[in-house]
Amino acid sequence: MNSPVSYEIIDSIGVITVDNPPVNALSHAVREGILDAIQVTKSDESRAVVILCAGRTFIAGADITEFGKPPREPHLPDLCNTIEASSKPVVAAIHGTALGGGLEVAMSCHYRCALQGAKVGLPEVRLGLLPGAGGTQRLPRLVGVGAALDMMTGGSPIGAVEAAGHGLIDKVVDGELREAALAWCRELVAEGAARRATSELPVDGVPAGTLDAYRDAVAKRARGQVAPQRIVDCVEASLTLPFTEGLALEREKFVECMQSPQSAALRHMFFAEREAAKVRGLPKDTPLREVSKVGVIGAGTMGSGIAMNFANAGMQVALLEVGDEALARGLAIIDRNYEGGVKRGKLSEAQALECRGRIAGTTDYGSLADADLVIEAVFENLGLKQEVFTKLDAVCRQGAILATNTSYQDVNKIAAVTSRPRDVIGLHFFSPAHIMKLLEVVRAGKAADDVLATCMALAKTIRKTPVVSGVCYGFIGNRMLGHYAREAQLCVIEGATPEQVDAAMEEWGMAMGPLAVFDLAGLDVGYKARQGLPESERGDPRACRVADALVEMGRLGQKTGAGFYRYDPETRRRSSDPEVQALIEREASVLGVERREVDAQEIVDRLLFALVNEGMNILDEGIAQRPGDIDVVYVYGYGFPAWRGGPMHYADATGLAQVHERVCEFRQRFGAENWTPAPLLVRLVEAGETLAAWAKSQVN
Ligand code: T1G
Ligand code: NAD
Numbered sequence: 154m155n156s157p158v159s160y161e162i163i164d165s166i167g168v169i170t171v172d173n174p175p176v177n178a179l180s181h182a183v184r185e186g187i188l189d190a191i192q193v194t195k196s197d198e199s200r201a202v203v204i205l206c207a208g209r210t211f212i213a214g215a216d217i218t219e220f221g222k223p224p225r226e227p228h229l230p231d232l233c234n235t236i237e238a239s240s241k242p243v244v245a246a247i248h249g250t251a252l253g254g255g256l257e258v259a260m261s262c263h264y265r266c267a268l269q270g271a272k273v274g275l276p277e278v279r280l281g282l283l284p285g286a287g288g289t290q291r292l293p294r295l296v297g298v299g300a301a302l303d304m305m306t307g308g309s310p311i312g313a314v315e316a317a318g319h320g321l322i323d324k325v326v327d328g329e330l331r332e333a334a335l336a337w338c339r340e341l342v343a344e345g346a347a348r349r350a351t352s353e354l355p356v357d358g359v360p361a362g363t364l365d366a367y368r369d370a371v372a373k374r375a376r377g378q379v380a381p382q383r384i385v386d387c388v389e390a391s392l393t394l395p396f397t398e399g400l401a402l403e404r405e406k407f408v409e410c411m412q413s414p415q416s417a418a419l420r421h422m423f424f425a426e427r428e429a430a431k432v433r434g435l436p437k438d439t440p441l442r443e444v445s446k447v448g449v450i451g452a453g454t455m456g457s458g459i460a461m462n463f464a465n466a467g468m469q470v471a472l473l474e475v476g477d478e479a480l481a482r483g484l485a486i487i488d489r490n491y492e493g494g495v496k497r498g499k500l501s502e503a504q505a506l507e508c509r510g511r512i513a514g515t516t517d518y519g520s521l522a523d524a525d526l527v528i529e530a531v532f533e534n535l536g537l538k539q540e541v542f543t544k545l546d547a548v549c550r551q552g553a554i555l556a557t558n559t560s561y562q563d564v565n566k567i568a569a570v571t572s573r574p575r576d577v578i579g580l581h582f583f584s585p586a587h588i589m590k591l592l593e594v595v596r597a598g599k600a601a602d603d604v605l606a607t608c609m610a611l612a613k614t615i616r617k618t619p620v621v622s623g624v625c626y627g628f629i630g631n632r633m634l635g636h637y638a639r640e641a642q643l644c645v646i647e648g649a650t651p652e653q654v655d656a657a658m659e660e661w662g663m664a665m666g667p668l669a670v671f672d673l674a675g676l677d678v679g680y681k682a683r684q685g686l687p688e689s690e691r692g693d694p695r696a697c698r699v700a701d702a703l704v705e706m707g708r709l710g711q712k713t714g715a716g717f718y719r720y721d722p723e724t725r726r727r728s729s730d731p732e733v734q735a736l737i738e739r740e741a742s743v744l745g746v747e748r749r750e751v752d753a754q755e756i757v758d759r760l761l762f763a764l765v766n767e768g769m770n771i772l773d774e775g776i777a778q779r780p781g782d783i784d785v786v787y788v789y790g791y792g793f794p795a796w797r798g799g800p801m802h803y804a805d806a807t808g809l810a811q812v813h814e815r816v817c818e819f820r821q822r823f824g825a826e827n828w829t830p831a832p833l834l835v836r837l838v839e840a841g842e843t844l845a846a847w848a849k850s851q852v853n
Pocket of ligand 2: 450451452453454455456473474475479483530531532533534537541558559560561581582583584674
C-alpha cells in the first residue's frame, strides 16, 4: 500500500509531503513515513528539509481513531525527538490548522513558517488529554509560561500572526506555501543557519505562586476536569526539570488522562458531534436549495437572536412583527446584543454595523415574497402558528423553505395547513439563539430530502451543531427535560431545598442546577404550556404545584428578580429566599406529601436516570437516530458537562445494569407511572449489551 508520506529533493532541499486526507492526522503510516524520510535525509544530498502537507490543512493532530488501540511504533514523542535531532535545519510549512500532535511536530522542527490565514493550537484538553509528544515542554520554551498555559488549558487555536508575535512562528508568508517555504529554506542554507533545538532553549521563570494561582483559576473555569490541572503540572516540570525528565513526566500524565473516563467521554463527544451531522437515509449528494434571503416572524427573545445568526453569516434578513412597537422592541434587543458582542471583543464595531445592516424590520408579509427560508418564532400556540403558516403559504415563492421554531408543537399539524408540507420543517433554536450552538432540525413527516439536507448544511453555515429529531411533544431535548424537571420538583416537595437540588447537580458537573435554569428561562413558559393542556394531561401536581404558585405570586424568575431564588438586580447573583421554603412546605402539606431527607446521590440519580430512561424510549421510537445525537443535544443545548459525555454515554459508562437496577428501585419507591424501565433498557440489560454496541448494530 502507498505511504501517505512522500519525499523528494528539490534544489538540494529535502521535501517531506504528508497526504492523509481529510486532515493529515498522524496515523501510524504517517508517523512511519515521516520517520523513514528523516532517516533518508541523514545521508542524502539535501542541505535542509521542509515538512509540509497536501490537502486543506497541515497535520491536525494524532489520529484520534487510533486511541484506545495498542500503540504502535514509531511513537510520536520519539518521532518529534528524531526530527529535532536532525543535523540539517528542518522547517515546518503550515497551512490550514496545525493542531495537537501536528503543532508538536512543528515545534520539534528548527524553524516554522505559516500562511497568513493559518491557525496553530494544542486542543488536546478538549479531548480530556494533554499534549503528549513534547508539547507541554517545548511550548513554554517558545512562547513563555503564561501564553503556554493559556493555549493548552483553553485549547483554542491562534492565528499565524499572533503566533509569530509569541515567537511560535518565525515567518508568515503569502501566496504559494510550497514555493515560499523552499525559497526560505534556500535563504537559511545560504545564511548557514544552524539547527535550533527547541528543547535546548531555557524556560523563563515566573513569580512564586503563579502556578498555584493558575491552578485555582483553572479549577473555577474548568470545574471538575482533570486534564487542565495535569497540564499545569507539566508546565511546572518544564520550569523545574531537565527536558528529558519533563518529557517523562508528561508521558506519565498523558497516559493517566488517556485512561480517564473524562477523556473517553470527550472523545465520544468529538465523534458524536460529527456523526450527528449525518442523516441516515439521506444521500450525501442530495442537492441543496439556494438560501441567501431569510425571513423571521416574531422579534421576541428567540426571533431577534435567530435573525442575528443569518445576518452574521452574510445573509439578508427580513424581521417581521405584528406592529411597529413590537418591532422596535425586537430591533432594540438586537442592537443591545451587538453592543454586548463588541464590548466582549467577539466582533468589531464595523462588523457589528455590517451585520446589523443586513437586518430589515417589517410588518408587511409582502417583504417575505422573495425569501428563500422563513422561520416562525411567534408565541407558543398551535392555532397562532397555523395562522402564520397559512399566510406564508399564500405569499412565499414556490421552493421557499418554511420553518417553525416551536418548542413543543406538532410540526406536522403546522405543515398540514399549507399546500406545500414538503417544504415545512422544524428549526428549533435554543436561548439565547445567537449564542447557543445547538439546533434541533425537526424532520416533519412530509419534509422533502432537499429541505432537510439544505437545513443541515445551513446549520454549519450559521455555526450551529445540528441534530435531527423526529416529531413528538418536545422533540429530543425538551421531551427528556420534562422528566428531569419532574424529578427536580418532586425532590423539592419531598424534602430537598432548591439549593440542595441545584448544588447536587452543579457539583456533579451541570453548568447550572435545574431550579436556577427554570428561573433563567422564565417559570411562566412552563406555566403557560401547562395551562394550555387539559387538567388531565398536566401530570403529577406535586411536580408543578410549587412552580405554578410562584408564577401566581408574580415570581417568574430572573426576569422579575425572583423565582425559586431572589436575584440581585446588579449582579444577577442568586440568593435563597425563606419565603420560598415556606411556600414549599405549605404546598407539600396541601398535597399530603410527607417530607424527608433527600441526599445528593438520590437527587443526581433520579434526575439523570429519568433523562436516560426517556432517552431510551426516544431511541426506540426512532425520534433520535443514535445515542450520540442525544448526547450532543444535552451538551450543546442544556449545559450537560461534555466531560461526562452526555446522558446516554453516561449511562453506558455507569453500566446499564446498574442504571436498570436503580430505575427499578425508584419504581418500587415512587411508582410505575414515572419509573417504568424503558423497553430498550430492559432488552439491552438482558442481552448484556451496551448502548454503543447497540448503536453500531443499528447501522450495519
Ligand atoms: N484524528 C482522526 N480523525 C480526525 C481528526 C483526528 N485528529 N480530526 C478530524 N478528523 C476527522 C473527523 O472525524 C471527520 O471525519 C473529518 O476528519 C473532518 O473533520 C499526542 C494526543 C481539524 C479543525 O483535537 O478540530 O494530537 O466525520 O468535520 O470542521 O499531543 O477536525 O468526515 O468521517 O471536524 O473542517 C488533537 C481535531 C488530537 C483536532 C477540521 N487534534 N480536529 O474541522 O472538519 S490529540 C485535535 C478538529 C493529539 C498529541 C495528542 C477538526 C479540524 P468524518 P471535521 P472541519
Ligand atoms: P416571545 O414572547 O419573546 O416573542 C414572541 C414574539 O412574537 C413577540 O414579539 C410577539 O409580538 C410576536 N408575535 C406574536 N404573534 C405574532 C404574529 N402573528 N406575527 C408576527 N409576530 C408575532 O417568545 P419567544 O420566547 O421568543 O418564543 C417564540 C417561539 O420560540 C415559541 O414557539 C417558543 O416556544 C419558541 N422557543 C422559545 C425558547 C425560549 O427559551 N424562550 C427556546 C426555543 C424555542
